[in-house]
Amino acid sequence: MPLKTVVYCDICTFPPEYCEFSGKIKRCKVWLQENHPDLYTKLYGEEGSAGTSTATTENKLEKSLRKLEIKQENRDQRELAKKMGSKVVIKRLERTKRKCVVAISGLEVFEIDMKKLSKTFASKFATGCSVSKSAVTGDEIIVQGDVADEAEQYIKTLLSEKGLTSIKVERVDDKMKKKVKT
Amino acid sequence: MFKKLSKEDVHSRSNVKSSVQRAMKSKLVSQYPKLEEVIDELIPKKCLFELIKCEDKIQLYRVNGEILFFQKFDELIPSLRLVHKFPEAFPTVQVDRGAIKFVLSGANIMCPGLTSAGGKLPEKKDDELDKDTTVIINAENKENALAIGKLLMSTEDIKSINKGHGVEMIHHLGDCLWNLSID
Numbered sequence: 001m002p003l004k005t006v007v008y009c010d011i012c013t014f015p016p017e018y019c020e021f022s023g024k025i026k027r028c029k030v031w032l033q034e035n036h037p038d039l040y041t042k043l044y045g046e047e048g049s050a051g052t053s054t055a056t057t058e059n060k061l062e063k064s065l066r067k068l069e070i071k072q073e074n075r076d077q078r079e080l081a082k083k084m085g086s087k088v089v090i091k092r093l094e095r096t097k098r099k100c101v102v103a104i105s106g107l108e109v110f111e112i113d114m115k116k117l118s119k120t121f122a123s124k125f126a127t128g129c130s131v132s133k134s135a136v137t138g139d140e141i142i143v144q145g146d147v148a149d150e151a152e153q154y155i156k157t158l159l160s161e162k163g164l165t166s167i168k169v170e171r172v173d174d175k176m177k178k179k180v181k182t
Numbered sequence: 183m184f185k186k187l188s189k190e191d192v193h194s195r196s197n198v199k200s201s202v203q204r205a206m207k208s209k210l211v212s213q214y215p216k217l218e219e220v221i222d223e224l225i226p227k228k229c230l231f232e233l234i235k236c237e238d239k240i241q242l243y244r245v246n247g248e249i250l251f252f253q254k255f256d257e258l259i260p261s262l263r264l265v266h267k268f269p270e271a272f273p274t275v276q277v278d279r280g281a282i283k284f285v286l287s288g289a290n291i292m293c294p295g296l297t298s299a300g301g302k303l304p305e306k307k308d309d310e311l312d313k314d315t316t317v318i319i320n321a322e323n324k325e326n327a328l329a330i331g332k333l334l335m336s337t338e339d340i341k342s343i344n345k346g347h348g349v350e351m352i353h354h355l356g357d358c359l360w361n362l363s364i365d
Binding site: 003004005006012013014015017018021022058061064065068 | 223279328
């Protein structure tokens with residue numbers, strides 16, 4: 001007896017037959033049609049082949065499913081808006097006259113793993129890099145050394161990989177103690 | 183069981199010794215005898231076999247990047263990914279279409295959902311399942327399982343009493359274990 005391989009929907013991660021219960025069915029349908037047209041016709045080809053339950057319960061179910069769908073859509077939209085509205089802040093903090101650290105905050109909204117990113121930064125720039133909690137901005141990544149430009153570029157590519165190109169990346173220069181430079 | 187589980191709840195991750203791996207395999211087979219013919223395909227001799235310990239003493243076993251089964255106490259429970267691969271090996275019950283929505287949001291399964299027209303329970307006398315058996319839960323007109331649960335009463339009782347909780351939810355599509363990504 002061989003092992004079965006089950007197709008999972010890319011959108012909602014369920015097997016396609018359960019897509020209708022995930023609340024994202026519109027996008028699921030599009031995905032399925034593109035990637036597995038045979039499955040699509042099997043599942044959605046014949047309209048109204050819903051099941052053995054009576055018409056009234058079926059109607060009720062449909063209604064609640066639609067409600068769920070709308071809810072999910074709204075949630076997705078809100079999340080997207082939140083993503084679009086937020087920005088990444090790259091802060092250059094001067095420690096002494098010649099030394100500085102770079103603090104990057106505002107990344108957690110974009111589902112970027114801070115710990116992992118700090119690791120990559122540490123090896124990329126060959127410096128110390130850590131995740132620290134600050135009360136004002138939430139978690140931030142602190143990189144030792146003046147690497148703001150490179151870090152900015154790297155984050156921009158990271159964001160564009162996720163399909164978020166219009167995110168603002170803000171640069172701030174800050175002095176920790178005495179004002180030396182302008 | 184997996185209402186809440188995220189990366190923060192993972193305490194440790196480690197590769198498992200091959201001797202322990204063998205023991206796990208034989209234990210899995212002894213629990214689900216039908217798995218024997220595919221066990222080498224599921225868990226090849228040379229594979230990345232990881233043990234992930236989580237909050238509340240939950241242990242997940244991951245083979246080649248896929249969580250295949252887990253245990254909380256002594257019993258090994260298959261994950262849905264494993265169930266989808268080889269559903270024949272596990273005792274199955276079926277719920278009607280109206281119940282799917284609630285099951286997918288993590289509810290326990292009520293008896294009427296199992297006994298109604300769309301539901302299915304083992305029919306033959308010899309196939310009756312006892313209380314506390316781990317079962318996979320299928321749905322009306324669906325091919326794949328949507329949840330895994332533990333019987334709160336024997337299937338005989340479910341049929342005769344037909345009221346209240348019948349199956350306790352352990353793991354369902356879309357819960358935290360299903361969505362868990364560790365890397």
